[in-house]
Amino acid sequence: MADDRNRSYDNESYVRSIRETDSEPDFMEETSSEIAEPIRHYDRSDEREGAGGAGFGWTALALSLLSLFMMPIILGAAGIIVGFIARRRGARTLGAWAIGIGIVSIIVKLFILPFYY
Structure with a gap:
């Protein structure tokens, strides 16, 4: 051969x-x-909750709580946006609460409060 x-x-x-x-x-x-670029596996389970985004999480929660009492559309939207940023940076629980409270605040302002004026 x-x-x-x-x-x-x-x-x-x-x-x-x-x-x-x-x-x-x-x-x-x-x-x-x-x-090819090497594949990097990033595991968030060993990180502390909110290590990188705790400040953003508390700010988002404060904005969302303030939106329940004044300027619900503006502060609620700001709380939701900063809540998403906080979740991306690791503060999952604080970000989720801020997003939820901001959404509730906007819904109450748009659909419930008009019946009381």
Whole structure:
């Protein structure tokens, strides 16, 4: 058998030769690991709750609570936005409470309070 490594193949004859020999030639190598960026696994379970976004979480909660008493549309929307930022930075519980209270404040202002004026 002649040295097939130096021979140039078109796709069809190459696939046929691989099927016949049932083994790949030595020149086939995996190179994507040298080119691709390594995969980084980030686990948030070991982080403390709110380590990076506690300030944003408390600010969002304060805005949402203030929106229950004055300017519900503006402060409620601000509390919701800052609550999403807090959740992205790690303060999941504070952010979720701020988002929920902000939504409740806006709903009360738009759908319930008009019946009492």
